[in-house]
Amino acid sequence: MSKKRKKINYNKWGYYFVAPFITVYVIFSLIPLLSTFYYSFFEYYYAQGGFIKVGPNFIGFENYVTLFSQGIFMKYLGNTVILWLMGFIPQVIVSLLMALWFTSFRLKLKGTAFFKTIMYMPNLVMAAAFSMLFVQLFSNTGGLTTLLMDIGVIPETFSFVDNVWPTRGLIAAMNFLMWFGNTTILLMAGIMGIDDALIESASVDGANSRQVFTKITLPLLKPILLFVLITSLVGGIQMFDIPFVFTRGTGGPQGSSQTVMMYISGLLRTSKQYDMAGTASVVLFILTTIISLICFFIMNKDEISEYREERRVKKEMKK
Amino acid sequence: MNKSMILKKMRFVDKLPLYFLRFFIYLILGIFAGAIIFLFYTLFVNASRAHIDISKGFSLYPGTFFTRNFQKIITQENLFVLEGIRNSFFIAFISGILTTYFSALTAYAIHLYQFKGRRFIHLAILAVMMIPSQIAGIGLVTILYSIGFVNNYWVIIIPAIASPATFFFMKQYIQSVLPYEIIEAARVDGSSEFRTFNQIVLPIIKPALSVQFIFSFVASWNNLFIPSLIIQDGKKRTLPIIIAQLGVSDPKNFDQGARFMLMFLAIIPTVIIYLIFSKFIIKGTTAGSVKG
Numbered sequence: 001m002s003k004k005r006k007k008i009n010y011n012k013w014g015y016y017f018v019a020p021f022i023t024v025y026v027i028f029s030l031i032p033l034l035s036t037f038y039y040s041f042f043e044y045y046y047a048q049g050g051f052i053k054v055g056p057n058f059i060g061f062e063n064y065v066t067l068f069s070q071g072i073f074m075k076y077l078g079n080t081v082i083l084w085l086m087g088f089i090p091q092v093i094v095s096l097l098m099a100l101w102f103t104s105f106r107l108k109l110k111g112t113a114f115f116k117t118i119m120y121m122p123n124l125v126m127a128a129a130f131s132m133l134f135v136q137l138f139s140n141t142g143g144l145t146t147l148l149m150d151i152g153v154i155p156e157t158f159s160f161v162d163n164v165w166p167t168r169g170l171i172a173a174m175n176f177l178m179w180f181g182n183t184t185i186l187l188m189a190g191i192m193g194i195d196d197a198l199i200e201s202a203s204v205d206g207a208n209s210r211q212v213f214t215k216i217t218l219p220l221l222k223p224i225l226l227f228v229l230i231t232s233l234v235g236g237i238q239m240f241d242i243p244f245v246f247t248r249g250t251g252g253p254q255g256s257s258q259t260v261m262m263y264i265s266g267l268l269r270t271s272k273q274y275d276m277a278g279t280a281s282v283v284l285f286i287l288t289t290i291i292s293l294i295c296f297f298i299m300n301k302d303e304i305s306e307y308r309e310e311r312r313v314k315k316e317m318k319k
Numbered sequence: 320m321n322k323s324m325i326l327k328k329m330r331f332v333d334k335l336p337l338y339f340l341r342f343f344i345y346l347i348l349g350i351f352a353g354a355i356i357f358l359f360y361t362l363f364v365n366a367s368r369a370h371i372d373i374s375k376g377f378s379l380y381p382g383t384f385f386t387r388n389f390q391k392i393i394t395q396e397n398l399f400v401l402e403g404i405r406n407s408f409f410i411a412f413i414s415g416i417l418t419t420y421f422s423a424l425t426a427y428a429i430h431l432y433q434f435k436g437r438r439f440i441h442l443a444i445l446a447v448m449m450i451p452s453q454i455a456g457i458g459l460v461t462i463l464y465s466i467g468f469v470n471n472y473w474v475i476i477i478p479a480i481a482s483p484a485t486f487f488f489m490k491q492y493i494q495s496v497l498p499y500e501i502i503e504a505a506r507v508d509g510s511s512e513f514r515t516f517n518q519i520v521l522p523i524i525k526p527a528l529s530v531q532f533i534f535s536f537v538a539s540w541n542n543l544f545i546p547s548l549i550i551q552d553g554k555k556r557t558l559p560i561i562i563a564q565l566g567v568s569d570p571k572n573f574d575q576g577a578r579f580m581l582m583f584l585a586i587i588p589t590v591i592i593y594l595i596f597s598k599f600i601i602k603g604t605t606a607g608s609v610k611g
Binding site for chain 1: 337340341344345348351352354355356358359361362365373374376377421422424425427428429431432433434437438439440441442444445446447449450451452453454455456457458459460461462464465474477478480481483486506512513516537540541543544547548558559562563565566567568575578579581582585586589590592593594597600601604605
């Protein structure tokens with residue numbers, strides 16, 4: 001009896017220990033998030049260079065109507081998705097190939113530790129500085145641009161930063177370089193987690209390496225590929241540092257590399273349009289939440305069913 | 320017998336292109352690794368060259384201006400690089416400590432105590448892990464502006480206490496390494512729960528703490544979006560903000576050698592940390608995301 005009482009006493013420490021985490025989360029993330037939702041229904045900005053405060057006046061869904069009728073939000077969202085896809089598609093293909101090569105018993109590659117170390121390295125580099133490095137190398141007077149012109153790879157009149165697709169391509173290339181090592185390592189861990197016996201028995205049954213890949217490796221890698229896809233998409237939607245520094249805050253030629261986060265930051269920084277910035281981030285939030293929740297339910301199947309089971313048992317015990 | 324013949328045949332056919340395949344693969348790996356090494360090497364080379372030499376063209380050999388560029392960027396007026404490094408380091412260091420400590424504390428509580436609402440809290444933290452932090456941050460920035468509380472480090476540092484991703488890594492780690500008997504023994508010896516955590520649990524989970532500290536430090540060191548909205552005062556700016564602001568200006572108007580030196584100063588610390596701990600960092604990448 002006394003033992004039981006003691007146990008209950010210990011458990012109250014659980015509340016004390018999670019309290020700081022929960023409090024900080026509520027104050028610094030949850031309340032701001034809810035206030036963003038709230039103010040997206042208000043007219044709330046500073047006029048005349050930030051001196052005259054307008055609002056907050058309730059205007060219902062007008063901000064949302066403005067956001068979508070202006071058309072620039074959809075354009076910037078499109079830019080963001082294009083930039084993300086241009087980096088992500090090659091990233092998954094290259095990472096999958098490299099993960100397969102690194103884990104292949106048949107190839108027996110040497111020096112994989114070296115390659116892995118080098119390829120993961122850009123992931124920890126400051127994106128703003130990395131992007132600035134690319135500006136220095138690929139601007140019209142930049143080192144690599146002039147070098148490529150001298151060799152004759154690109155014509156004398158070519159410009160990386162004044163054309164739509166070269167600019168997008170370089171931004172995508174930076175994202176690719178920063179993330180393909182990380183993805184390779186994740187996929188490698190996934191491949192190494194696959195039971196060798198499965199692949200062996202398939203080969204004994206006469207499956208060739210392509211069949212082994214499409215029928216065994218790929219289906220079993222699905223959860224990790226999904227994880228890579230979702231984390232990359234959530235990060236990609238928030239893309240800011242690299243395009244901002246690379247286009248010097250202008251959004252590139254004809255605004256073709258202006259991302260949604262750059263648009264929002266411009267609204268906050270220069271014109272203090274809290275209402276429109278909030279509305280844009282609510283739309284972005286809803287988009288990412290829908291995507292993330294789908295992933296969350298797929299990835300945490302076990303925990304959710306455990307939680308449901310527990311509640312079911314409790315209900316039955318009450319009866 | 321038929322089967323072994325097929326196997327023999329396959330081996331012969333498979334073996335022949337293996338050398339070619341290997342050569343091809345090494346070539347591709349070499350290109351990627353070479354490109355990355357090249358980028359870091361140009362950064363170093365150009366950080367050591369004078370402005371005129373850089374504008375003349377490309378070089379593979381380092382110059383003699385390394386210390387001069389360093390002094391130039393450090394003493395550059397209105398840029399406050401030295402303050403930027405100090406601010407970035409201060410914010411990243413404190414954030415790293417807060418993130419790892421409180422994530423471990425929370426993970427430990429969820430793991431050990433059977434309090435009411437435990438499973439709900441656990442699920443809630445896992446769910447908010449997916450919420451993009453920058454979007455939540457926009458609301459915070461708006462609130463801070465409306466109450467006029469900007470230009471302050473602590474509104475960047477304090478939110479680091481609640482880091483769902485670090486919590487998730489810690490939970491996985493604590494689950495796999497922490498023996499319950501040790502906690503029982505500490506209780507029998509009369510140690511308070513808080514003291515047990517600090518003096519017994521923390522040393523056991525040290526490997527995970529250090530990896531998560533590095534991740535958190537690097538993320539904070541590189542963080543641009545929210546700090547750039549909160550901090551405007553020149554001397555309070557962090558390194559990424561300085562880089563972004565210098566990046567927005569025309570590259571022709573600024574000493575290129577000094578510019579490369581600034582990038583060098585921003586990038587090299589994380590690269591050195593990475594090269595020392597790469598084994599643990601690469602392991603830490605997969606610790607939370609890959610189950611089993």
